[in-house]
Amino acid sequence: MSDVFDLFGNxxxxxQGQRGRPPYEPTEEDRNKIKLLLALGKxxxxxxxxxxxxxxxxxxxxxxxxxxxxxxxxxMETAYALQLWRGVQxxxxxxxxxxxxxxxxxxxxxxxxxxxxHPADKPAAERIGKKLVDEQRALDADADLMAExxxxxxxxx
Numbered sequence: 001m002s003d004v005f006d007l008f009g010n011x012x013x014x015x016q017g018q019r020g021r022p023p024y025e026p027t028e029e030d031r032n033k034i035k036l037l038l039a040l041g042k043x044x045x046x047x048x049x050x051x052x053x054x055x056x057x058x059x060x061x062x063x064x065x066x067x068x069x070x071x072x073x074x075x076m077e078t079a080y081a082l083q084l085w086r087g088v089q090x091x092x093x094x095x096x097x098x099x100x101x102x103x104x105x106x107x108x109x110x111x112x113x114x115x116x117x118h119p120a121d122k123p124a125a126e127r128i129g130k131k132l133v134d135e136q137r138a139l140d141a142d143a144d145l146m147a148e149x150x151x152x153x154x155x156x157x
Contacts, residue, residue: 010052024053024063034062038069039076 004012011027030051037047044066048055059066083100087095 001156024057024061030061031065033073034058034065036076038065038072041073 006012022034033050034047037050042050044058047062048058051058053061065072081102084095084099088099
């Protein structure tokens with residue numbers, strides 16, 4: 001690696017007098033960036049832009065990380081919870097406050113997941129008997145007849 005860095009702190013590779021772009025060499029920092037972006041659900045194009053390579057290069061050199069894309073979010077949350085818990089065990093008051101908020105948020109998400117999986121039973125619609133239906137139809141028919149008669153009476157005058 002070279003001692004020359006670009007604006008974003010990425011090492012600039014020496015050209016060694018050959019034509020074309022030098023082969024890409026993934027670093028541990030690049031791997032960590034890819035893992036973080038996977039945990040955040042970013043696309044391969046965004047990952048490629050973040051480390052300054054093409055999407056094909058990301059697919060080629062970070063195949064192992066891309067295979068466990070779904071597990072990255074769980075790993076990130078586990079690492080976060082572990083760091084918080086270590087702070088709580090050390091007696092850090094800020095970590096204790098954050099831990100309580102984290103646990104409450106986790107409990108709330110669990111309740112929401114359970115509620116979504118088992119929707120509340122809807123109360124049965126009130127059943128209307130045949131007599132009530134017939135009575136309502138008769139009232140509606142009577143109202144329609146009266147409206148028609150009034151319309152005819154007004155049309156004559």
